[in-house]
Amino acid sequence: MSRTAGTGAGAEAGVGDGAGAGDGGGAVVAGAGAGLDGARERWVRTGGVELCVAELGDSARPTVVLVHGYPDSKEVWSEVARGLADRFHVVLYDVRGCGRSTAPKPLRGGFTLEKLTDDFLAVVDAVSPDRPVHVVGHDWGSVQAWEFATARHTEGRIASFTSMSGPSLDHFGHWIKKRASRPTPRRAAQLLGQGAKSWYVYMLHTPVLPELAWKGPLGKRWPKILQRVEKVPAGDYPTASLPTDAAHGAWLYRDNVRARLRRPRADAYAHCPVQLITPTGDAFLSQRLYDDLDHWVPQLVRRTLPAKHWVPRTRPDQLVAWISAFVTSKEEGDPARKTVATGPHADRFGGQLVLVTGAASGIGRATAFAFAEAGARVVAVDRDAEGAARTADLARLVGAPQAWADTVDVSDEAAMEKLAGKVAAEYGTVDVLVNNAGIGLSGSFLSTTTEDWKKVLDVNLWGVIHGCRLFGRQMAERGQGGHIVNTASAAAFQPSKILSAYGASKAAVLMLSESLRAELAGQGIGVTAVCPGIVNTNITTTARFTGLSADEEKRRQTKVARAYGLRNYPPEKVADAILRAVVRNEAVVPVTPEARGAHLLSRFAPRALRALARLDPPV
Amino acid sequence: MTSATGAAAARRGGGARELPADLRGFREVQRLAYDCAEAVAAQLRPGVTEREAARMQREWLHERGVRDWFHLPFAWFGDRTAFTNFRIPLQFFPTNRRLEPGMAFILDMAPVHQGCTADIGYSGCLGLNPVHDRLLADLEAHRDLILREVRERRPLREIYEDVERLMIRQGHANRHRAYPFGVIAHKIDRVKERRWSPTVFGFGTQALKGLASDALHGHRDGWSPLWSPYKFSDHPPQPGLWAVEPHLGFRGTGAKFEEILVVTDSADPQESAFWLDDDLPHVRRWQEEKAA
Numbered sequence: 001m002s003r004t005a006g007t008g009a010g011a012e013a014g015v016g017d018g019a020g021a022g023d024g025g026g027a028v029v030a031g032a033g034a035g036l037d038g039a040r041e042r043w044v045r046t047g048g049v050e051l052c053v054a055e056l057g058d059s060a061r062p063t064v065v066l067v068h069g070y071p072d073s074k075e076v077w078s079e080v081a082r083g084l085a086d087r088f089h090v091v092l093y094d095v096r097g098c099g100r101s102t103a104p105k106p107l108r109g110g111f112t113l114e115k116l117t118d119d120f121l122a123v124v125d126a127v128s129p130d131r132p133v134h135v136v137g138h139d140w141g142s143v144q145a146w147e148f149a150t151a152r153h154t155e156g157r158i159a160s161f162t163s164m165s166g167p168s169l170d171h172f173g174h175w176i177k178k179r180a181s182r183p184t185p186r187r188a189a190q191l192l193g194q195g196a197k198s199w200y201v202y203m204l205h206t207p208v209l210p211e212l213a214w215k216g217p218l219g220k221r222w223p224k225i226l227q228r229v230e231k232v233p234a235g236d237y238p239t240a241s242l243p244t245d246a247a248h249g250a251w252l253y254r255d256n257v258r259a260r261l262r263r264p265r266a267d268a269y270a271h272c273p274v275q276l277i278t279p280t281g282d283a284f285l286s287q288r289l290y291d292d293l294d295h296w297v298p299q300l301v302r303r304t305l306p307a308k309h310w311v312p313r314t315r316p317d318q319l320v321a322w323i324s325a326f327v328t329s330k331e332e333g334d335p336a337r338k339t340v341a342t343g344p345h346a347d348r349f350g351g352q353l354v355l356v357t358g359a360a361s362g363i364g365r366a367t368a369f370a371f372a373e374a375g376a377r378v379v380a381v382d383r384d385a386e387g388a389a390r391t392a393d394l395a396r397l398v399g400a401p402q403a404w405a406d407t408v409d410v411s412d413e414a415a416m417e418k419l420a421g422k423v424a425a426e427y428g429t430v431d432v433l434v435n436n437a438g439i440g441l442s443g444s445f446l447s448t449t450t451e452d453w454k455k456v457l458d459v460n461l462w463g464v465i466h467g468c469r470l471f472g473r474q475m476a477e478r479g480q481g482g483h484i485v486n487t488a489s490a491a492a493f494q495p496s497k498i499l500s501a502y503g504a505s506k507a508a509v510l511m512l513s514e515s516l517r518a519e520l521a522g523q524g525i526g527v528t529a530v531c532p533g534i535v536n537t538n539i540t541t542t543a544r545f546t547g548l549s550a551d552e553e554k555r556r557q558t559k560v561a562r563a564y565g566l567r568n569y570p571p572e573k574v575a576d577a578i579l580r581a582v583v584r585n586e587a588v589v590p591v592t593p594e595a596r597g598a599h600l601l602s603r604f605a606p607r608a609l610r611a612l613a614r615l616d617p618p619v
Numbered sequence: 620m621t622s623a624t625g626a627a628a629a630r631r632g633g634g635a636r637e638l639p640a641d642l643r644g645f646r647e648v649q650r651l652a653y654d655c656a657e658a659v660a661a662q663l664r665p666g667v668t669e670r671e672a673a674r675m676q677r678e679w680l681h682e683r684g685v686r687d688w689f690h691l692p693f694a695w696f697g698d699r700t701a702f703t704n705f706r707i708p709l710q711f712f713p714t715n716r717r718l719e720p721g722m723a724f725i726l727d728m729a730p731v732h733q734g735c736t737a738d739i740g741y742s743g744c745l746g747l748n749p750v751h752d753r754l755l756a757d758l759e760a761h762r763d764l765i766l767r768e769v770r771e772r773r774p775l776r777e778i779y780e781d782v783e784r785l786m787i788r789q790g791h792a793n794r795h796r797a798y799p800f801g802v803i804a805h806k807i808d809r810v811k812e813r814r815w816s817p818t819v820f821g822f823g824t825q826a827l828k829g830l831a832s833d834a835l836h837g838h839r840d841g842w843s844p845l846w847s848p849y850k851f852s853d854h855p856p857q858p859g860l861w862a863v864e865p866h867l868g869f870r871g872t873g874a875k876f877e878e879i880l881v882v883t884d885s886a887d888p889q890e891s892a893f894w895l896d897d898d899l900p901h902v903r904r905w906q907e908e909k910a911a
Contacts, residue, residue: 365790369870387788394790397750398870538787565783565848570792572870 036078046122047115052100053093053123056085062331063089063128069139069166071246073099075239080312083320091127097248099241111251113147120148124157132159134327138312140252142166150268160330162323164277165309167289169256171296173264175289194286204253211247219243232313233479273299275326279307302347306481315480321351341375341399345579350375355430357410357467358437360387362537366575367434372400379423383409410437410463420470429478432582435467436487440543445500447547453501460505468516481524483582486513490533490595493602495613517587526585532574533595534567559619645860646896648730649737649879653899655679656726656741663745665720669694669713680730687816689729689736689807689826697722701873702797723751723872736807736826738862740877754867754874757789759905761865769882769892775852779803782865794868804863806833806844856882876901
């Protein structure tokens, strides 16, 4: 109780400061920071500092305030701000001591969260006096914004908050306390894991040395380090103000971290909806930090992004999409309607563009539905127009915000090129590509005609090649990651006397996927080969059986279809495996138990598989 | 028979097919069962459990003179309508799953009344559920397909496979495969009225006796009272009454209808097979949708 009262007093003092600074107002000056062409600039005086504020977009639209982190200035947001500007009134400002804003004097004690909150309120009062704003924070910007979103005196000024890579120090304090007070092995591991990731926080607490390093060698090498380690693309970021930003910003840590972690506020409940975007490859923050967040945030939407720490630089398109969707749903959405899909992995695939070939039936169709349930936008491609349309139709029913059908034969190069052009122009860059279309072919090698060979290679191999070539290039050119899934088969590593042609085509797909995975790894594009095994789909009824009369072939199809029906492994399980594989970025995924067994044997007992290959099939 | 059912029968009256007396009894009990399903469905509220829904059906029919059962009423809510993760037959029995807004449900009952058996399935949902609406609309094609192929005297196993293929083309899963023996239909017949008619695992012993004797005769003559995907159903439709229950499932939502198909040995295709009654809730719903 006494702690709550103390916080209340602090908040009151904060309001006093803000009101005192309010008289500064802001003169609008035309100008722009690096990478923020066309931004309107103004200065806001508050609490003894002058803040440099940039605005983009129509100021009548909902206001989105972007708060940068450490060691950054508002230019870290340039790509995201540009993407948001045509739909929103985008406001960026340099936090005190960073970029072109002035630093408080003295520095010690000038960077407390209370003062940063007053800065924020002064900016918001200047740019959006009547309407609450949507806040987006990255790194220390997010740490600050958690304070804005949980402090009592900002209530009513914030409509929503999108957080990335910056936990609330209060929540963090409770997180540590909970794990330290009752350290089960798992909790201890989590604590030690985050403790190791926080090495730089300890460094920043040493006096003088960080400042010297930033103003000396570290500041000079930082852009190269970002490019090499964090894969941040080169360009007009970081800006020339980096050494002073970083030197001043060290006081963010020194003024707040120890105080807040030692005595975290007990009432740090968010008073606005929060969207949490967690990069899975963040070197500084464990994903486990957010495990207890539902306790603090009544309206929480979780998103995960396979990326490193600097997502505003490396994944701006995805951020723009998620921020836009979240802000729009809070501005004009029907509160009763669920805006976020609820299926498994919805945090990962929500709003992403997924293209599935062979989507009119079987594994392709089930995969399209699974992605639709996760909230992805789905393009269903098949040569069966009716089936593809049906898939798109049902995909919309189960949760895809948008779904389209396209009739294309994957073996037709020109048609695939046309499809790639159309998808890029109308729907955007594909985030996940599933090259699933395939046909079956069974029979002895000597009875397989060159026509049969051509057909099976055209669809099973060339279809995959075209897909990877066209859409993989689009992903690589965008430079913001992606994933390619190729459907190979257990026949890719299980030889069989009746599957020489089919197995050859699938083995080629498997090796293509593995090599492509190596090639695209540096660009954040994952490649997965899925090897389903015996799955109950209609590949059997459309498969070609060589060396048989038409009647016999028909009979064989029926028999094999019945056998697959008896095995009854549902394509939905393969679809689940595909989504899991994309989330975990797995290389080769055998799915059914027999496929997993064969995969294991192919590595440890290949002679056993060769013996199996000689057996006559039971049907 | 209560006045309510009498009124319902009078309301429908008219255009229905003229039935011989022995079939009229079956139609009456099928209508009684569907009236029960509609009455119970209208009383379902959020929070009602499957057990309560099953008891409501049992009591409604008991009040109207039903004393024996082919099987006791079932009720499935939510993803149990698609038999998600069903491994053993005991999972069919009603549980304490509660109904929530937007949930699909299925009521399935098989009362015996005055010696005549009916076996019906009624799908509905509480409030809005677009997936359920789609499933119910997609069932219409199956009703037509089954009748057409039975009139063509195709082997039951092939019809089963054609129905399954259509379901897969529609994008759905075949969920009647989860029933015992994976049956899409089973024969029903008259049942002797006894003073005491116990049930075993939810099935009436008198009705089971009839099914067993059919199975025995059929085994000798090369047919089966169970319409399954297996070899023992590889024969043309056997004359008699078949309770047909195609059951669609789509990502955790299921829908079915179940009604009696009359198969005769008539040479006239129209008379060789027909649905016992065309005035049923799901059929009316399709007609209304077409009219709208």
